[in-house]
Amino acid sequence: MSLYWRIFLLNAAVLVVAVLLLLGPVTVSTPVLLGEAIVLVSGLIAMLIVNALLLRVGLAPFQRLTRAMLTADLLKPGRRPAVTGHGEMAELTRTFNTMLDRLEAERATSSARVLSAQEAERQRIAQELHDEVGQTLTAVLLQLKHSADHAPDALRDELRQAQETTRGSLDEIRRIARRLRPGVLEELGLLSALRSLATEFSTRGLTVRPHVDAGLPKLDQETELVLYRVAQEGLTNTARHSGASRVDLHLRPLSQGGVRLLVRDDGRGIGRAAEGAGIRGMRERALLIGADLTIGPGESGGTEVRLDATGGAKGRTA
Known part of the structure; x- marks a missing residue:
C-alpha cells in the first residue's frame, strides 16, 4: 500500500470514529451544554494527538532519509541509510543508496583521471625547471664567477653577493622540482x-x-x-x-x-x-x-x- 493511501485511510478511520460517536452515545444540544462541549473538545484533542502520532510514525523514514541526504559526503564513502519500512519508502531508500554508489564510483573514476593528469603535469614542470631554469641559473652562476674573478675590487663583492643570491635561487628551484617530482x-x-x-x-x-x-x-x-x-x-x-x-x-x-x-x-x-x-x-x-x-x-x-x-x-x- 502506498504512503498516500496509508495516510488517507488513517485519517478516514479517525473521522469515521468521530462520526460514529456523534451518531451514537455523543449528542449535541442547541445551545451546546458545558458537558457536551468538554466531550467534543476532548475528542478533538484526542483525534489531533492520534493523527499526529500516526503521521510521525508514517513519515519517520522520510526524516531519516532526509538526514542521510544532508550528511552524505562523496569524500567519506560507505555511509548508507538502512532500508526500513515497506513500499514507496523502502524503494526510495534503495534508489538513494544506488545513486550514492554510482556517484561515488564516478567520483573515484574522475578523481583518478584528474590526479593522474596532475602527476603528469607535475613531472613535466619539474623536468622543465630542472632542464631549463636550472641550467640557465647554472650558466649565470658560472658567468658571475668568471666576472667576479676578473672584476676590480670595487665590484667583486657585489658580484659575489649576486652569485650567492643566484645559488640560493638555484637551490630553491631544485627543492621545488624535488617536491613536484619525488x-x-x-x-x-x-x-x-x-x-x-x-x-x-x-x-x-x-x-x-x-x-x-x-x-x-x-x-x-x-x-x-x-x-x-x-x-x-x-x-x-x-x-x-x-x-x-x-x-x-x-x-x-x-x-x-x-x-x-x-x-x-x-x-x-x-x-x-x-x-x-x-x-x-x-x-x-x-x-x-x-x-x-x-x-x-x-x-x-x-x-x-x-x-x-x-x-x-x-x-x-x-
Whole structure:
C-alpha cells in the first residue's frame, strides 16, 4: 500500500470514529451544554494527538532519509541509510543508496583521471625547471664567477653577493622540482622518500622524526605515491598552520594487511577549521586506493593524520 493511501485511510478511520460517536452515545444540544462541549473538545484533542502520532510514525523514514541526504559526503564513502519500512519508502531508500554508489564510483573514476593528469603535469614542470631554469641559473652562476674573478675590487663583492643570491635561487628551484617530482620515491622507494621528507621539513623551529616499523608489506607504485603525497601534505599543513615544534611520522604494518601512515604533531590542533583544498586532496587520493583517511585531534593534543591503506599489498618482505 502506498504512503498516500496509508495516510488517507488513517485519517478516514479517525473521522469515521468521530462520526460514529456523534451518531451514537455523543449528542449535541442547541445551545451546546458545558458537558457536551468538554466531550467534543476532548475528542478533538484526542483525534489531533492520534493523527499526529500516526503521521510521525508514517513519515519517520522520510526524516531519516532526509538526514542521510544532508550528511552524505562523496569524500567519506560507505555511509548508507538502512532500508526500513515497506513500499514507496523502502524503494526510495534503495534508489538513494544506488545513486550514492554510482556517484561515488564516478567520483573515484574522475578523481583518478584528474590526479593522474596532475602527476603528469607535475613531472613535466619539474623536468622543465630542472632542464631549463636550472641550467640557465647554472650558466649565470658560472658567468658571475668568471666576472667576479676578473672584476676590480670595487665590484667583486657585489658580484659575489649576486652569485650567492643566484645559488640560493638555484637551490630553491631544485627543492621545488624535488617536491613536484619525488625522484627519491622512484629511485630508492617509499622508506627513503619519507626519511627525505622528514629531513626536508626539519627546520630550526620544527623537528620531524620518522619511525618505520619492520615487516612492512611490499606495496604497489600507486599506493606508495598516495602515501608519500599524504605525508607531504600533512607535513606541509603542520609547518604552515599548526605552530608545532615536533612531528612524528610513522609507517607501520596493519594486522589485516596493508600499512598505516601517521602524521602526528604537538601543535594547536585543527579545531573546527573548515577543510581546505589540501585535506580534500588527501581524501581524494585515499579514495583512489580504497584507503581510510582520518584527520582529528591526537591522543595528547595537536593534530593527527591517519591513513590506513589495506589495498595494494603484494605480500610481506623478508
